[in-house]
Amino acid sequence: MIVGFDYGxxxxxxGAWINERVELLPLGLNSNYLPSTLYAMDRELIAEAVYQGLPESQKAEYSHLRSSQLMRAKQIRHxxxxxxNEQAVFVGQAAIDAYLDMPEEGFYVRSPKxxxxxxxxxxxxxALFEDIVTLMMQHVKTIVDKQLQAKSLACASHVIVGRPVNFQGIGGEQSNQQAQAILSLAAKRAGFTAVGFLFEPLAAGMDFEATLTQAAKVLVVDVGGGTTDCSLVNMGPELMGKSQRDTDCLGHSGQxxxxxxxxxxxxxxxxxPSFGSKSYMKDDKSVPLSPFWNAVAVNDISAQRDFYHLSTKxxxxxxxxxxxxxxxxxxLQTMQKNQMSFQVVRQAELAKVALSDVPSCQSQLxxxxxxxCIEVDLAQFEQAITPSLEKVSTLMQQAMATDVNSHDAQPDIVYITGGTARSPAIYQQIAKVYPQAKVVVGDHFGSVTAGLTRWAQYYFKAN
Known part of the structure; x- marks a missing residue:
């Protein structure tokens, strides 16, 4: 079975192509989505869990590569x-629940991508990230295969995985190759026999293309959880059946x-500020900001390491x-002592979501x-996100600039997608960059998966 996999x-x-249409497969209780999180009682237990889920043909090689981790895992269990056989590693919502139950005891990763x-x-x-991604993909594939078997369909074997234009703002193509190699290896260890990749904004655009009745130059802006990608694409009903779309992709940017x-x-x-970031010392000097930034920078390994280091204590x-x-x-001391960074930032995420519908909300800490209890209002949110949205605007302009025929032209349509873009404060700012273009706000979560699934049918049949 051919599937599209948005590892977000x-x-x-x-998604799978069933009865001539894209169908997203449930990955959780009443949900098509699985949170990209992992929790292990000890990090050494991750390799053990991966080994247990490997196809028999891969176990010997993996056991050789991870011999020291597997030996330590036995000691850790003792x-x-x-x-x-007691479960010690959790994925998705189960990982979140385990972390909230034991935040100071285990190893928690959010957004490993x-x-x-x-x-x-x-x-x-x-190697650790290879194992984290592998374990998550193993978990997802197990769920997917059960769903497909229940529909009397074959298990997932061929997969197109979405990838951002750039995985990192620095590192260039070397970073992209490293990340894609990890994803490819993980997918094969999870049991997929054939793996391909497609830029996420292009995938989102392909799903949107199915709704068009005439040709258009579309600037796809995909604001996801970890990356923002923009693609300028020629779209139209007459282009949908092409197995190669390279010439229709006029420009890309991503960060x-x-x-x-x-x-x-x-x-x-x-x-x-309620933890002291805007307070003063007795000599009237400002408190240094670095420990506060490090405290909340949950997507920065170095920052988190610094925050929980003895020197910060x-x-x-x-x-x-x-x-x-x-x-x-x-x-702040309590936050550091009890390793609460993820819990604090999680409350900010919940406030962000709430502010999509109300002008203010209460965050319980x-x-x-x-x-x-801290009140958060829309004005604070807009001030906080302004620097990030300015970077998104720059990415949009960069994608347009890479089209040698654009000559500062406007796109016909700006198609905004990605889970982060569901906030009106976000997509309204994005829309201001090209005010004369038609703005379409798409399926915030499912568009990339649907596009990957559509493309997978063309890709594997053509190859």
Whole structure:
């Protein structure tokens, strides 16, 4: 069976071509989407879980590659008093639930896709991300195969995986190759026999193309959880049946900026003042901002490592001694001691979603301090996300500029998609870049998956 797989920064989803139409397959309870999260009681247990889910033909090679991790996993199980078959690694909503239940004890990863193109990764770090992605893909494929078998269809064997134009703002094509290699290897270890890739904005555009009745030059703006990608594409009903669309793709741009960055920015703007970010020392000097940024930068490995390092613990202790409002910094101390970064940023994400419908909302942070409730309003949100949206505007202009025939022309249509773009404050700002173009706000979550699934039918039949 041929499928499209959107391995997203925020969620995963899979589509199949059933009865001459795209059908998204349920991956969770009453949901077609699985949160892109993983929680392990210990990181060494991830390799063990991957090994258990591998096809028999791959186990010997993998066991050789991960011999030390698999040996340590046995020791960890003994230390944690876990039974041989007791589940110790969780994916999706189960990972979120496990993390919230034991935030200080295990290994939690949110949006692993955001790290795949990171520069300077050591071999052991690349191996860890290979295992994280593999385990998530194994989990998804198991669910998908059960869904397909229930419909008397063959298991998923051929897959087109979505990828951003650029996985990282720095690192260039080397970062892209590293990330795509991790995804490709993980898909094959998960049991897919053939793997292909397609730019996510192009996939989203292909789904939208099915609704067009005439040719148009479309600027697809895909604002996802971890990346924003723009593609300028010639579209129209007469182009849909082509197996190769390279000449119709007039320009691309992309950068690692998305919903995660907006959540972090909102957490910094709306929450961190209550943790002391805008407070002063007794000598009237401002409190340094770096520990606050590091505290909420959950998509930056180095920042999180710095925040939870002993040196930051000592810094916060020193700041509390000489602060005008030590009680505020005490909250930062609690956040650091109990490893609450993801929980805090999660509340910012929930506030972002709520502000799509209301002008203000209350964010409960009682897990930090009893009674701590912070009001967040639309003005704070708009101020927090302005720098990020300016970068999105630049990406749109870059995509247009790469079309040698554009000559500063307007696109006919700006098609906005991606989970982050569901906020009116976001898509209204995007629409201002090309005010004369028709603006269409698409399916925020399903458009990329649907496009990948459509393209997969052409791609594998042509190859």
């Amino acid at each position: 920064s925020a969620n995963c989803s899979v 230390e944690l008093d876990l039974l041989p 955001s790290f795949l193109g990171a520069t300077g990764l050591r071999a052991d770090q690349v 690692r900026i998305g919903g995660n960055d907006l959540d972090i920015a909102l957490a910094m703007e709306a929450f961190m 000592k810094l916060i202790e020193e700041l509390i001694k000489d602060a005008q409002q030590p009680e505020l910094l005490g909250r 009682e897990f930090v301090e009893k009674g701590l």
